[in-house]
Amino acid sequence: MNRMSQFLTHAILEPEASRQSEEKQLAKNISGDFYVDPACYAKAEKRADWYLNQIHLLAKADDSLEELTKDFFNWKENYKTTGLLSLSELESRAQLQASVDSWTFLEKLEADNKLKEYLEKSISYLFMRDLGKSLNDRDTKKKLNSIVKRIHRWLRSRSEPSDQSTAQKFNELWLYRKSREIGISSTIQWLMGKLATVQEKMPEHLDKTNGMRKLVKIIAGVILHQLIDLPQELDKKSLARRLDKAIRLGYCYGLTYPLVDDLQDSSKALSFQDKQKFNQAIKQSFLQGKVVDCPEFSKDVQESMKFVYRELRESFETIKESQSEEYAREFFEQAFIFFTAQDIDRQRRLEHGDYSIEELYNPIILKSAGCRLVARELVDSRRNDSFDYRTFCFGIYNQFNDDIKDIFDDLREGNVTPYSYYLFHQKSEGKITLNPYRIYWAVVYYLINNVFESHPLSKQLLLERSINAHKNLRSSIGEEQYLEVEVSLLKTGNEPFDRLIHQLVRTPNDIAWFDKLVSREVSHFFSTREEDKKKFREKYQNTRKFVDSHVLLPQHARLKSQELRQAANYSLEAGGKRIRSVMAYVFMTEKYGFSDRETVPVLQLLEQMHTASIIFDDKPSQDNAPIRRGRPALHTVCESEAKAELAGLYLMMNAVEVQTKVKGVKPEYVLESIRYAANTTQAICEGQLLDLESVAEYTDAQKLHDICFLKTALAIEAAVMIPAILAGENDIQKGKIKSFCHHLGLAFQIKDDLLDVESSTEVLGKPVQHDSARKKASFVTCLGEKGARDKLIEHYFKAKEIATTIENMPKFISGLVDYLVNRVN
Numbered sequence: 001m002n003r004m005s006q007f008l009t010h011a012i013l014e015p016e017a018s019r020q021s022e023e024k025q026l027a028k029n030i031s032g033d034f035y036v037d038p039a040c041y042a043k044a045e046k047r048a049d050w051y052l053n054q055i056h057l058l059a060k061a062d063d064s065l066e067e068l069t070k071d072f073f074n075w076k077e078n079y080k081t082t083g084l085l086s087l088s089e090l091e092s093r094a095q096l097q098a099s100v101d102s103w104t105f106l107e108k109l110e111a112d113n114k115l116k117e118y119l120e121k122s123i124s125y126l127f128m129r130d131l132g133k134s135l136n137d138r139d140t141k142k143k144l145n146s147i148v149k150r151i152h153r154w155l156r157s158r159s160e161p162s163d164q165s166t167a168q169k170f171n172e173l174w175l176y177r178k179s180r181e182i183g184i185s186s187t188i189q190w191l192m193g194k195l196a197t198v199q200e201k202m203p204e205h206l207d208k209t210n211g212m213r214k215l216v217k218i219i220a221g222v223i224l225h226q227l228i229d230l231p232q233e234l235d236k237k238s239l240a241r242r243l244d245k246a247i248r249l250g251y252c253y254g255l256t257y258p259l260v261d262d263l264q265d266s267s268k269a270l271s272f273q274d275k276q277k278f279n280q281a282i283k284q285s286f287l288q289g290k291v292v293d294c295p296e297f298s299k300d301v302q303e304s305m306k307f308v309y310r311e312l313r314e315s316f317e318t319i320k321e322s323q324s325e326e327y328a329r330e331f332f333e334q335a336f337i338f339f340t341a342q343d344i345d346r347q348r349r350l351e352h353g354d355y356s357i358e359e360l361y362n363p364i365i366l367k368s369a370g371c372r373l374v375a376r377e378l379v380d381s382r383r384n385d386s387f388d389y390r391t392f393c394f395g396i397y398n399q400f401n402d403d404i405k406d407i408f409d410d411l412r413e414g415n416v417t418p419y420s421y422y423l424f425h426q427k428s429e430g431k432i433t434l435n436p437y438r439i440y441w442a443v444v445y446y447l448i449n450n451v452f453e454s455h456p457l458s459k460q461l462l463l464e465r466s467i468n469a470h471k472n473l474r475s476s477i478g479e480e481q482y483l484e485v486e487v488s489l490l491k492t493g494n495e496p497f498d499r500l501i502h503q504l505v506r507t508p509n510d511i512a513w514f515d516k517l518v519s520r521e522v523s524h525f526f527s528t529r530e531e532d533k534k535k536f537r538e539k540y541q542n543t544r545k546f547v548d549s550h551v552l553l554p555q556h557a558r559l560k561s562q563e564l565r566q567a568a569n570y571s572l573e574a575g576g577k578r579i580r581s582v583m584a585y586v587f588m589t590e591k592y593g594f595s596d597r598e599t600v601p602v603l604q605l606l607e608q609m610h611t612a613s614i615i616f617d618d619k620p621s622q623d624n625a626p627i628r629r630g631r632p633a634l635h636t637v638c639e640s641e642a643k644a645e646l647a648g649l650y651l652m653m654n655a656v657e658v659q660t661k662v663k664g665v666k667p668e669y670v671l672e673s674i675r676y677a678a679n680t681t682q683a684i685c686e687g688q689l690l691d692l693e694s695v696a697e698y699t700d701a702q703k704l705h706d707i708c709f710l711k712t713a714l715a716i717e718a719a720v721m722i723p724a725i726l727a728g729e730n731d732i733q734k735g736k737i738k739s740f741c742h743h744l745g746l747a748f749q750i751k752d753d754l755l756d757v758e759s760s761t762e763v764l765g766k767p768v769q770h771d772s773a774r775k776k777a778s779f780v781t782c783l784g785e786k787g788a789r790d791k792l793i794e795h796y797f798k799a800k801e802i803a804t805t806i807e808n809m810p811k812f813i814s815g816l817v818d819y820l821v822n823r824v825n
Contacts, residue, residue, distance in 0.1 A: 035289030122514030183240035205268035211258030218254030252315035338370030368395030536815035580719035592727035687711030699777035713745025
């Protein structure tokens with residue numbers, strides 16, 4: 001019986017009586033019906049026992065180390081005689097000046113005609129690690145070559161001369177264009193919205209950047225599994241359908257990393273009591289195949305935990321709805337094994353001196369393999385014993401490489417890994433286990449010779465990756481501390497082997513593996529976005545405060561009664577998002593160089609005109625809205641439609657007056673801005689009339705587009721065009737500004753229509769389901785929710801695209817576009 005057959009045999013053996021007893025005890029602690037068998041973890045431990053025994057036997061003898069020594073020498077000699085380059089030699093020959101962890105590295109490799117070879121090796125490693133593939137397999141070789149060619153072609157196109165760097169070209173706009181070609185643009189927009197929400201609402205004290213990196217990595221892994229097993233002949237619609245499923249399921253599974261794993265790993269996010277509640281609830285959720293009700297947590301975390309539960313519940317439901325019951329059960333079973341292994345690993349303490357080798361290693365074997373086993377379960381319904389075997393065996397190798405890098409952090413924080421446990425108990429009277437460094441090299445030997453059957457490239461990649469892990473450690477802690485670790489931990493007792501390893505570690509140049517490079521770029525994307533969001537929020541809040549402090553009407557010197565002024569100020573002081581005035585302020589100050597003081601008349605004009613339009617819009621003879629901006633509409637407070645109407649006229653005339661007070665610009669520019677404002681107001685009135693006359697049953701998409709352009713897009717356009725006119729902007733740039741506002745205004749209106757059917761009165765600050773109740777045309781009634789979302793995405797990205805062509809476009813505006821499309825009210 002070969003090794004894989006032995007592995008599979010142990011997978012079906014019943015667990016020992018003691019382990020069955022443990023699972024029965026677990027079942028007593030969990031209420032409700034089980035969706036998966038609680039004994040599945042004990043069965044999985046049988047596999048881990050078998051694998052650990054194989055590794056342990058190798059580690060106790062020197063035979064495997066002597067073979068690896070020969071492998072390392074042959075590896076070096078092979079590349080001298082064949083001319084095939086290692087990654088280190090690739091970098092050395094590239095004579096790279098910049099950091100190897102940059103896209104410049106790839107561009108340099110391409111210039112030296114080494115990029116394709118680099119990609120072949122890097123992607124081959126991903127096939128081994130993430131997809132459980134054998135590089136000996138003919139079909140695998142064919143698919144690998146195809147993917148390498150595609151990535152190589154894409155990277156070459158990214159490297160063509162341009163004003164932007166390669167990294168800058170890979171952005172949301174590029175992603176949207178590609179997704180539109182494939183037919184999954186709505187899926188990508190859904191995903192980007194979800195990622196933005198998770199990053200924003202992730203509980204405090206979590207490493208948001210790292211959590212998002214892991215989430216995206218899982219999504220990418222699920223997509224890879226889907227792509228690698230696609231039939232050769234697949235029509236565009238079928239491809240789009242499969243990718244849509246992979247992206248959504250990848251997100252649903254990946255969500256468990258930042259919102260479950262990271263939350264439980266954090267020492268600050270949850271109290272001990274809250275963590276216990278969460279742990280029990282999650283365990284119960286995996287066993288029952290549905291997220292249980294959110295328990296009562298401490299007041300300071302209750303709201304964030306409600307968000308966690310809402311997202312997890314939606315994800316669990318999506319997973320069950322997207323698969324047959326049999327495969328859904330398999331997913332939740334594998335997820336439960338993974339979670340349980342993580343939990344056991346998390347509960348261990350360094351101070352405990354008597355962990356057996358099984359207690360120390362089995363949870364690590366199961367959790368490190370579980371991540372990729374779960375990812376495959378989501379999209380591949382076919383049994384694949386070879387995949388299970390290779391993936392199961394590979395996991396601990398990856399975990400070992402991660403743990404060596406974090407050895408000092410683990411010791412400081414009390415985390416138990418084979419390395420930290422060994423070092424901690426070297427100086428104590430506790431039980432000393434076999435040096436994990438010998439276990440590590442036994443794993444490498446087993447993977448090379450038993451799992452990947454001595455395939456030359458597989459061997460080379462594993463050896464290089466192992467050396468790279470040592471290099472990363474040495475780079476992070478410095479030579480002096482590395483020497484200490486070398487003496488205390490990184491020694492097998494086989495002197496020739498140890499000497500060779502540490503010689504290789506000190507050879508120049510780090511190895512910039514492609515997956516690590518991309519991982520860092522993803523982290524950079526999310527950390528930059530988080531920082532940009534903080535700056536946006538701060539700028540937005542400060543600008544709103546500035547607008548609020550200047551928007552109210554002063555007493556009118558000629559009038560004894562101040563009733564109309566007070567009525568107008570009631571509506572002005574209600575606030576709102578102040579989108580138009582914020583846009584005008586940013587354009588005037590950042591693009592055109594106006595002072596704060598010089599912006600005030602324009603801000604007053606915009607807010608007063610917009611508020612007047614709202615007062616008219618809410619009247620019983622028009623939209624008949626009783627609530628606006630979270631408070632009673634003006635006509636209900638005044639108990640007089642006529643008084644509200646007069647207050648609106650009062651505001652409009654005051655707006656004209658303040659526009660004449662613009663200082664520091666040519667008089668003809670002021671006059672032009674007044675003409676523009678008057679003309680635009682007339683067009684907006686026409687749009688409102690068409691809107692009032694529109695009936696859902698008789699309004700088509702084109703007519704609705706025209707209405708919303710007149711009613712909404714022009715109001716946004718005015719906020720940017722008036723500053724442009726006052727600044728003497730040229731006609732070409734004015735045209736681009738109008739086009740930008742056209743698409744932004746339509747995106748804004750479509751979002752409003754979607755919120756009308758999705759949100760609540762409390763969140764929105766005005767009645768919901770208002771359009772459908774009045775049988776009024778909207779993008780939702782006209783196109784349906786999916787069609788409306790597709791249109792939203794189309795206009796959103798067109799606005800973003802055009803924004804890149806506007807000279808000196810303030811960066812803040814890009815954040816504002818994102819905010820308007822992703823807002824909740």
